[in-house]
Amino acid sequence: MTHLESHLAQLGDRQRAEVLAAFGAVRLSADPIIEASLPGLRDITLRRVVDRLLAQTGRTLVKVDAGRWTAGYTDEVVDELEAEGWQPLPEIDRALLVAVLVHSVAVPRSQGRLVGDTWMSLHPTSLAELNRMLIGPGERKAALRRLRAAGLVKIAAKGAGYLPGPQLQRLTPRARRRLEEELVMAAAPDSPLAAVIRDRRAPVSQQGDPNS
């Protein structure tokens, strides 16, 4: 019996199957799952059990939009991994991912061409843009292959470049906000908005200190 089985002990056979189907689907599916398609998501009581199972594995249900669900890492687990310095992506992969997020999401959003706090986009980052980065062609190709395999980027239609991948939909509301703040601080570190973000993140004792 797996460790997770103990959280299913109170359920009948049918409910157990419905919970496990929903648990597997939100974990494995590249795209969010329509709530109406699975009883384990449709029924609020079963959905809570799904969320409890996910919590055991460091994840939580994330509502992507009205009626669609996926699973993402909890903010607590993200804080813990960040404090440990855990980073599974090589530096080159992160640089390319950031470039795609800037050109496909941050820039269109700042121009009003993309609304909301989503990190999905229909505005491709061109290959020419990625080729301008100081990364050798072999390393760039390998890194983009890894990012595609991880679902963090995807190829845009007609080979027009790259778009953020489906895994970006797994971000919790706080993770989406933090990612946006990081990009603001990276792209415009001297802007008033970056100053507000730094001030908000500083320890209480340093807030408002012009020398901090």
Next chain:
Amino acid sequence: MSSPQAWWAKIQTAGPLRVPTGDAIPGLATAYDDDGAFVWLLPDYPEGAGHATLAEIGSAPVPLEHPIETRRVMAVVLCLCWHDQMTGPWPGRPVERTTLVTAFRVLRGHGDTESARSIVSGALNQLQRAGWVLLEPQTVRLGPRVALWTATDLVELREICRDLADIRAQALGEAAL
């Protein structure tokens, strides 16, 4: 020391992790490495929480690149490394990369060696990231995830290896020449 939830996140983002045997984490499955001093930490999901539902609701996981060739390479690795099919496949035996390329070429009906080497290399990199194989410069062996295959899975996998028995013999024979 990380929480169990953080360990889950680590093995889900980076694949199976190898730690000293004394550091095994409650709630995670383990696969002892052949020297017994280390253990691989693996996710341990209940039966029924796998991919079966995705097909039923018309959903799909992040796609593999070159899925047919990648599955073929995995089949060849399995059949070359699983030396005693009366037991489970883990940890199995390492196989020379050249032997693997030979077997893969035979499976495809021969063809260009350079192209086969390139396909095998790309497939192995994908399989390694998911923990299905472990790569050394000259050799390949099965990854710790195979330790989680159930008895039902193994029945089907033995069947695949029986179908590939001639290819296995041919590749190992050619490599021995």
